[in-house]
Amino acid sequence: MFLFLRVLTSIFLISSIYPCVSSEIQGTLHRRNYFYVGEEYVNTPGTNNGSKIAAGQIYVEHLVPADVTQSLPILMIHGHGMTGTNFLNTPDGRLGWADYFLSQGFEIYIVDQPSRGRSAWQMGVDGEQSDFDTTYISSHFTAVQLFNLWPEAALHTQWPGNGTAGDPIFDNFYASTMPSLVSDEESSIKLKAAVGKLLDDIGAVILLTHSQSGQFGWILGDFRPSLIKTIIALEPIGPPFINAVFPPLTPARPYGLTEIPVAYSPPITSAADLQTEVVPSLTDASLNTTCFRQVSPARQMINLVGIPTIVVTSQASYHTIYDECTVEYLKQAGVPVTHVKLQDVGIEGNAHMMFMEKNGLEIAEKVVLDWIQKTIV
Structure with missing residues (x-):
């Protein structure tokens, strides 16, 4: 009884201090553990006495x-x-996607990317980091309707709270952001190595990626094709070969959709072997977007052609401008891909952080779970 009262008191105190955290949250009964994978011992920076760090x-x-x-x-x-x-x-204390899919009977594995969060960044070993300020987060993710940096931004209605600094829900979310490696090439190399080992340990999975990790889906599917049974890409980083929407519009993803090589057929020896041309129908200079595809006949992303893939795009996100270009590149390269625009299935008002927004569980059920049920037999 004493323990029960202490728990109730703790819930009351937490709810009073952090009003965005619900005291009525109900979860799914589950076991939780954690582990690390992919570590290698390297010389301690600045020493030559044989000491090592992981x-x-x-x-x-x-x-x-x-x-x-x-x-x-x-x-x-x-x-x-x-x-x-x-x-x-x-960020406002509602159940997240992990809990939803636990309730549907799925085991879940969640990682922190290398050199990020609970995956240690090692000074003198790992590359430079950068972070997002509050204006970037508000204008790109949580309050896009206030900034109107792209036409569809005005349609954003689903973020809980006003999405700007000082709102308790935004503050809780912003506090969770972390410095990240500047180089997506470095991130790709490190994640491929570590998650490749994880897949070897745990076996076949349903892979769900978001944003920057979208390119890791293509990399991991290429690296371990027998262990990736489907790829669910929530607004994957793109478009092919060049950044878009937000200047500087610099070249990126030289292998089409990835920073590091993936297998093509016929084979390539360097990124320069991928001959490209502009897709006029998906290019809009006024939106700072150029869409490239391969010159026909297109090389095939040979290790991905057997992996059913879905790309999910929100109605009010900046990805509305170029996800179709990403999808067309995948199709041209032989990847069996379906593109779901949320507004086309009656889910409106979302921006880039769709799984955190007010209707996030509706997206989980009507789009992601539906895809899994139709795809995994």
């Missing part, structure tokens, strides 16, 4: 519902500036 490891959180009814686990990889906490619950 680097390259990733934090893995493993959640197992009391009743596992699904044949495959879901592996969730967060985007830039974020950690695996993205999927645990929402």
Whole structure:
């Protein structure tokens, strides 16, 4: 009885101090553990006496519902500036996607990207980091309707709270953001190595990516094609070959959709072997967007042609401008891809952080779970 009263008191205190955190949250009974994978011992920077430190490891959180009814686990990889906490619950204390899919009988694996969050960044070993300020987060993710940096931004209605600094929900979310490696090439190399080892340990998965980690979906599918049974790409980084919408519009993803090589057929020896041309129908200079595709006949992303893939785009996100270009590149390269625009299935008002927004569980059920049920047999 005393312990029960202490728990109630703790809930009351937390709710009073952090009013955005609900005291009525109900979760799914599950076991939780964590482990690390991918670490390698390297010389301690600045020494030559044989001392070592661990680097390259990733934090893995493993959640197992009391009743596992699904044949495959879901592996969730967060985007830039974020950690695996993205999927645990929402900034205003509602149930997150991890809990929803636990309730549907899935095991869940959630990682922190290398050199991020609970995956240690090692000074003198890992590359430079950068972070997002509050204006960037508000204008790109949480209050896009106030900034109107792209035409569809005005349609944003689903973020809980006003999405700017000083709002308790925004403050809780912003506090969770983390410095990230500046180089997506470095991130790709490190994540491929660590998650490749994770997949070797845990076996086949449903892979769910978001934003920056979208390119990791193509990399991991290429690296371990037999272990990736489907790729669910929530607004994957793009478009092919060049950045868009937000200047500087610099070349990026030289291998089409990735910073590091993936297999093509016929084979390539360098990124320069991928001959490109502009797609006029998907290019709009007024929106700072140029869409490239391969010159026909297009090389095939040979290790991805057997992996069913879905790209999900929100109505009010900046990804509305170029996700179609990403999808067309995948199709041209032989990847079996379906593109779901949320407004086309009656889900409106979302921006880039769709899984945290007020209707996030509707997206989980009507789009993601529906895709899994139709795809995994």
